[in-house]
Amino acid sequence: MRYALEDMLVTPAEMAAIDKDAADSGIDSFSLMRSAGMAVSAAALRLFPAASRFVVLCGPGNNGGDGYVAAEALAGSGAQVAVYALGDPNKLRGDAAKARSACRLGVIDLEAYQPQSGDIVVDALFGAGLARDLPDAVQKIIERVNASRVPVVAVDLPSGIDGRTGEVRGASFAAAHTVTFMAAKPGHVLMPGRELSGTLEVFDIGIPARLVAARASDLRINGPAVWRQYSGGLRPGTHKYKRGHLAVLSGGLTSTGAARLSAAAGLVAGAGLVTLGSPLEAAAVNASHLTAVMLKEIGTAADLAEWLRDKRLNTFVLGPGFGVGKKARDFALMLCDRALVLDADGMSSFQQGREELFQKIAESGGQVVMTPHEGEFARLFPEVGADTSLSKIERAQVAARLSHAVIVYKGPDTVVAAPSGRAVVNVDAPAWLATAGSGDVLAGIIGAHLAQGMPAFEAAAAAVWRHGEAGIRAGRTATAETLVENISPLP
Known part of the structure; x- marks a missing residue:
């Protein structure tokens, strides 16, 4: 039986293999990152057009790279944007480093972020591949943001949710909206991940459906x-x-x-x-x-x-x-x-x-x-x-x-x-x-x-x-x- 991408559930390990297959087939991986980041910025602007400031929290991996792309796009649209990073952005590698270089905004240390009224947080710290408890410093930021009730748009999956199990790894953002790519992950539909993901948007960043289907197991959203x-x-x-x-x-x-x-x-x-x-x-x-x-x-x-x-x-x-x-x-x-x-x-x-x-x-x-x-x-x-x-x-x-x-x-x-x-x-x-x-x-x-x-x-x-x-x-x-x-x- 053939299924549409929106029916599929893909584990983080399967998604990693899909990403590698896409790169091996000749697809430019940075173009996929650009598509992902642009989709996030579009969702943030669509959902929160009256935001006083978009605060983009960038992690040390490719999820952070998506965040830098989104931050640059948001700034290019005329929005007020602040970027906070976990770790040293100069140590980024590959596509994430390229995305950081293309982002003309200054970067502030993550721990300095204090939520303000009118902020919209774009969570690009950790994605669906998270399989360990978050560092204490990140957990404190999450608790600070959740307590402030500042709306959060999550990139791939709210940071702190295990993409395979849906469980919370120490702490998790409670997102208003989550943008994921190509297919939903188990963490989006299993509790408590489903509740913490808010509304879910699955965006096609350009990986051919045949590559997704070739790696996906027989796991689906019921329908x-x-x-x-x-x-x-x-x-x-x-x-x-x-x-x-x-x-x-x-x-x-x-x-x-x-x-x-x-x-x-x-x-x-x-x-x-x-x-x-x-x-x-x-x-x-x-x-x-x-x-x-x-x-x-x-x-x-x-x-x-x-x-x-x-x-x-x-x-x-x-x-x-x-x-x-x-x-x-x-x-x-x-x-x-x-x-x-x-x-x-x-x-x-x-x-x-x-x-x-x-x-x-x-x-x-x-x-x-x-x-x-x-x-x-x-x-x-x-x-x-x-x-x-x-x-x-x-x-x-x-x-x-x-x-x-x-x-x-x-x-x-x-x-x-x-x-x-x-x-x-x-x-x-x-x-x-x-x-x-x-x-x-x-x-x-x-x-x-x-x-x-x-x-x-x-x-x-x-x-x-x-x-x-x-x-x-x-x-x-x-x-x-x-x-x-x-x-x-x-x-």
Whole structure:
């Protein structure tokens, strides 16, 4: 599948290789730096035309070179500009030294900067390649700027954000706007980097797209381009018998609401038929709340085994309100040869004995999606969750390989990862989506997509995106019930 540059995520290491490939192909690297710096100056002028002064903070590498280009361009436009540098600008090398020489402005030591009212800071200290804590002197400047609430335009990534993980390395500017080049980096979309980057602008500085694509791994920002080719069967006009049969398994008498939310979401999201499998003691309360969703008495493993004789029953959701324990484990192991969304209690039941589940998934050939939030992930994959050297993307990828399942690692920066290494990061979810029952709704949407024949990775990615869009439509007062009401057709 072909993706546009705006869909791609490129790691800092991949970007470094892309830059080298561009230089090796004969592209003048200084012309790329000029394009980057000019893009930054244009963004600063566009966003802050009434600025009293642009203060450009330049680092000791190529990010600083972008800053010197931007400073000269800003001054050439008639703006008031001051340049502050970290280290001795005379020690710059290569393109950064050339950019400094072309900048006719004087340079002041970074530590002397004191924010003033009307300043706009252009942060060109460190870019996406930062992989160590910032020097103390830089951290103090950042704290000074953040405390002053002076707006910041960041070059590539706010200084202090690790471009691979999105984590803060000691301190970070809280940018109003970030200009990056050719493709977004993981640090732009993973928290807290996403929040600290402000609005993100990806600017094409002239590296051929083929060079970017040749180095980029299969890592994307989640959106319709990832799964559109599989969404044709989800059209509202498709006959119900061609849209699959989704079964959601309910918990006991006092724990039925979560499963009903999943079932309702599955029906709205497009499953042709939805049945709630309920133990006898909860059948009456479930029946009193169901209309279009059908009801089936499923209380024991024997009941489930009998039901599974119907091969038209192709997809299950197990976990929402189901209860933790042996019954959940037994049911899950019986369902691994079908399409299965293992959520909440279904996952937590395998905190001990997860190897049996992972082996069963590998052997059974079904399509299994697991949907852990941070706590569930730490319980199911303790050694992966404890590895602080890994980004959230990398943790999800490792968990997917271990489990042989598609992992939906939930949060404000939900990551969907496949055992093959494919991964997407979702960026459309509003903060208010973190409401009670929201995860149950997501499980139902994933189930609906699986029931209609979407592959597990695309089914999960599309559901996460659709869930976020429902949150936006439902608004700040969203509840799980209103999320269901606001599930719209896939584009």
